[in-house]
Amino acid sequence: MKRKIREIGRWLRVPLNKRHAFQRLREFHAAERPLDEIVRWAMSFGTKGKFRVKTTQIPSEINRLAAEVAKLQPKVIVEIGTYEGGTSLIWAQLASARMITCDISPPGPRGQLIRAFPPPGSGCKVSILTGDSHSADFAARVEKELGGAPVDFLFIDGDHREAGVEADYRTYRHLVREGGIIGFHDIADKQDQPGNEVQHFWKRLKQEAETQEIIEDRNQTGFGIGIVRV
Template sequence: MSLPSSLLGPVRRLTTAARHGWGPTRLADHAIRRHQAVQRLPELAGLVSMVAALKPNVVVEVGTRHGGTFSCWPTVAADGALLVSMDLPAGSFGGGSGDPVLARLAEFLRPGQRLETLRQDSHLPASREWLVGVLAGRPIDFLFLDGDHSLAGIRQDFETYGPLVRKGGLVAFHDILPDPGNAHIQVPEFWAELRGRYDAREFIDPPGRTSGGMGIGVVRV
């Protein structure tokens, strides 16, 4: 017998918390329900749990849009952490990052943390130059790639910004599962190439699902 729809949400949160902890589950739930994160709760909670264990000093997110997933990172980052958001103002893999979003990102920070934002194509050489300047010699601890979902685009983002991640740091990718209804999402093809070359972990809900879209993949570089 299936559960009533009114109970599915609470049960989902309980099962997610049992797997990934209450803190990550609460952050992921707020990101989805309050801050428009387009994520599955168990998948995002798994990633948040992994990042929390790292306690990063430098976080870079490529593809912030409304700030949903970004809302999680200041809470799990170190005191005094640098948090960077890079996003394309418009286009197929951009949009939604106007002044209200930028103000919201700043509100997520804890005292002592610093926010830097760039609103232009991450593929431009000037974008990498800007980030290198912002980092000022500091390596990235956690890099989240959720911008350009084309095969060429996600490969370029990884090849451009991946080398800036410290040894032992994390690089995460959203939308690693094929989605027959969204042929423009080609991250699964790149993820299939990448996961065999690194220490990789996947967060997929329900476990074992092989299609239907979304899913988060993480590599330790």
Template sequence: MVSGIKMRPHLKLTRYFLKFYYYAFRFVLFTVISIRVLLYGLFHPSVIFNFLFGVVTEIAEFHKRCGGRVKNFKESKVYSEITDTLRFSQSNCLNVGFGTVRPIEAQVLASLVSYLNPKTIFEIGTYTGFSTLHLKYNASPETVIYTLDLPKDKSSIVLRNDLNEAHRDIKNINLNEQRHFHIDNDRKAIVELFGDSRTFDFSPYYGKTDFLFIDANHSYAYVKSDTENALKMVSAHGAILWHDYDFIHPGVFRLINEVAQNKKIFYIERTRYALLINSESQI
């Protein structure tokens, strides 16, 4: 019986030494790798940014599960149908840039549009047009995509609220001149609109828009206004997708949780998306 055998003292000592050596070696390895990563990160900040972004996404995921009122997209009928049919959609991950949707978000956006097949799309927040092209390449050829962003001349914009975040968005992000779809061969389906989403007249689109993508100013007042307009614009079987539903955009997070008190909103794992599907039969 093994339990009856007493281990000799020198064997016991060897075992402790090996154990110590094993953990000490791993600790030194971990320290050396961490220092190398830190030094590498000092010279390549974008790598650190991507790493931190991954961590933030994980924390956001946890936060949504624990504190958020939204449901997991996996519980929806749309999710089952998309995954059951093994749908392949078009997405481009290499042109992802600072301020655009992340690679997995581009893929999810592509899958949603390709499945929902909207005939009219409205995007608030064009930026470089990266997400706009995902809308275009995954919708049918006859789909019309309206995309709104601030005008090039920002001097005409009078902010309706003076939250820091609203100012930061307007100052830092407006690279409208270099839009991806300007070099795309066929941009007939894309209609560029310019204006401040809080003062823009959305009434011509009321009840006629099958898919809305909200990704413009992230302050609470702006997201609230964009959402109120989107709820008027969305068609009976349409959908609204919000970007930046995470704790680093508290305005978006608060607003989505409020909307989720009366409407069924889903969060999509591994993304910062929140989704509303207007048709009961689809959820």
């Protein structure tokens, strides 16, 4: 009952939170921002309720990943795992043509904000796809959305179970162009969130692919970013 009441409250606050969120986006877009500033905004955009935008990251790790992605001068970025759109905000500043973000949960009102993420004058079109990334139908939708355009950067941050992350890698890696990169979140050896098993797949993947690890502290629990070069 309490949960239902809280949810009703969130819906009632949508108009107010929407106005505030678009105001924050205008502030964000008002200046050309260096990558570390973009990352700071993505980690704490300052919006609320159904317009909350946030990513939980170790700043040094996500900054290094964003710098690797920027080096590619990417046209097309695909992300699996939108959640509250924090990393989508970063990719939408970097992709010049397309940013496709996918999640099993619908984005709700936040979707309007995410579609407006690219900076003024950018040619980047944002698509938000809702569905299970492991289903063949969904993979076909992603391919259709790309219309044959090669992907420069694929970010795999959806299902964190070992079989889930492996399925995402095997299903979508062929979309990434030669020289492009695939990023994985939560590869550090120690993970304390139940269901975080990316590290087990990552250990196997290192045997078969050219990889790079971005881990702030080898003894840390959680986080850690892995990169595969295609």
